[in-house]
Amino acid sequence: MTSIQSSVIENKHIIRPPKFDSFTVKRYFKTRFPSLFVPKEELDQYTRQEIWNPFKPLLELNRRQWTFFIVGFLGWTWDAFDFFAVSLNVANLAETFDRSVKQITWGITLVLMLRSVGALIFGVLSDRYGRKYTYIINLALLIVLQIGCGFVQTFKQFLAVRSLFGIAMGGLFGLAAATALDDCPKSARGVVSGLFQQGYAFGYLLVVCFQRAITDNSPHGWRALFWFSAGPPVIFIVWRLLLPETDAYILQTEKLALEKRRMVEQGIPQKKFYQFSDHALKAIRTYWLMFIYCVVLMSGFNFMSHGSQDLYPTLLTVQLKFGSDRSTVTNSVANLGAMFGGFVAGHFSTFVGRRLLIIIGCILGGALIYPWAFVTNSGINAGAFFLQMCVQGCWGIIPIHLSEMAPPQYRALITGLSYQLGNLCSSASSTIEATIGERFPLDDGEHYDYSKTMAIFMGCVFAFVLTVTFLGPENRGANFDIDRDEEFDVAHKDDDLESYESKPQHQQHETV
Incomplete structure (x- = not known):
């Protein structure tokens, strides 16, 4: 980190354009190991209770901040519910449309492929026009499309609706994460990030329960589940309508408005709407x-x-011959481990370090591959619990890790788009596993050894994530203010901006 002179306000989280000269590159790689650890002077700011009690930081959230978090969490949870509603009904959909299971999975693949488009569209809208109404529009589209999924009569109609559904679904991660984390106190961001990310595991648990309650008991079958899933988001929309924009977004728009006014006063020409600002x-x-x-x-x-996750239910039912009830129990235990891991790891990432905790999770996850994949008795439940605790523990750090590394003004766009582009790249995971599996066929000749295949695949993935994380950056504790990457000279700082930032928020509104 380049030192800043005493005449300038220090900002240790400032990010500058990358340089590729030999000195900068060497210095960067030399700091990869020491930068894994949280400095002692930073740890000394926390009490032992704050470090070891993950519930302690949650007490710092006020009612308004909790409300924003819950609304964001619910949106992300229902994103998972809608996605897995198809995954759990692949066989039913294949029977309805008289198609093979492989053809039906194209509906899942289309969703994964088009999510990046939705992340781009809704990310731009969220950062430019606000979280509130973009969230509402996004959920409204999901409601309409989920109802439409329940009425499709042909396979082509199903693929068309799911394509549009993928675009709408793709916008929700970045938008929901920004809503949940915008105003979160810095000391609570880690644990809140972990709680938020496990909305996806919670959504999976919910859809498993409602699948058993609705699909298996309704004369409309899978269609009834799709129609039901369109109901709860109406409540989320009404709730969001009653809330304002987040404070962080309000402050961002006020600062941009002040800057625009100055440009007008100085006669600087304004950019056209189609030009980059x-x-x-x-x-x-x-x-x-x-x-x-x-x-x-x-x-x-x-x-x-x-x-x-994707082939684990198949491993349980096809290779280990688990019944539906026993398979459901094992998968539910795995998701409970996921939620526990995300909550705990998210909290401790503040004190251990984001990157270091991800690396620890990868090492522990690699050590747990054997009991997760090869144990055939009831001990497999423990293997599933602890492996998903490691996997989703790492995931629990991601919302805040991405948010801290993203440009503050485009946080919803960058976090959502990077997540969905990564999702697009990983859509080939089933194909890769199938290719590996061809070398390990089972005796029936129709299936392959899922245990060996998934063990090999996960070993490679853990090693890849560990390496990328170790070589990558971290911006732990960075604020979300749009001035984060600025250096202000105290001696020459603009008087208007100084007085503006020192005023209470209601007076800032008057200034703009």
């Missing part, structure tokens, strides 16, 4: 390499989750 150009110059890194990192993470 100065802020956007600066963000591109500064964060292009960071964005590429985030996509590579998220590719590894998505391979890690898909590789450990």
Whole structure:
């Protein structure tokens, strides 16, 4: 980190455009190991209770911050519910449309492929026009499309609706994460990040329960589950309508408005709507390499989750001959481990370090591959619990890790787009596993040895994520203010900006 002179306000989280001269590159790689650890002077700011009690930071959230978190969490949970509603009904859909299971899975693949489009569209809208109404529009589209899925009569109609559904679904991660984390106190961001990410595991548990309750008991079958899933988001929309924009977004828009007013007063020509603003150009110059890194990192993470989850039910039912009830129990135990891991790891990442805890999770996960994949008795439940605790423990760090590395003004866009592009890259995970599996066929000749295949795949993925994380950056504790990457000279700082930032928020509104 370049030192800043005493006449300038120090900002240790400032990110500058990348340089590729030999000195900078050597210095960067030399700091990869020491930068894993949280400095002692930083740890000394926390009490022992704050470090070891993950519930302690949650007490710092006020009612307004909790409300924003819950709304974001519910949106992300229902994203998972809608996605897995198809995954759990692949056989039913194949029977309805008279298609093979492989053909039906194209509906899942289309969703994964088009999520990046949704992340781009809704990320731009969220950062430019606000979290509130973008969230509402996004959920409204999901409601309409999920109802439409329940009425499709042909396979082509199903694929068309799921394609649109993928676009709508792709926008929700970055938007929901920004809503949940925008105003979160810095000391609580880690544990809140872990709680937020496990909304996906919670959504899976919910859809498993409602699958048994609705699909198996309704004369409309899988269609009834799709119609039901369109109901709860109406409540989320009404709730979000009653809330304002987040404080962080309000402050961001006020500062941009103040800057625009100054430009007008100074006679600086305004950019056209189709031109990149100065802020956007600066963000591109500064964060292009960071964005590429985030996509590579998220590719590894998505391979890690898909590789450990997608074929695991098949391993249980086809290879280990588990009944539906026993398989459901094992999968539910695995998701409970996922939620526990995300909560604990998210909290301790503040004190251990984001990157270091991900690396620890990869090492422990690698050590747990054998009991997760090869134990055939009831001990497999423990293997599933602890492996998913490691996998989703790493995932619990991701929302805040991405948010801290993203440009503050485009946080929803960059976090959502990097996540979904990583998802797109990992959509080949099933194909890769099938290719590996061809070398390990089972005696029936129709299936392959899922245990060996998934063990090999997950070993490679853990090694990849560990390496990418170790070589990558970290910006733990960075604030979300759009001025984060600025250096202000105290002696020459603009008087208007200084007085503006020192005023209470209601007076800031009057200034703008």
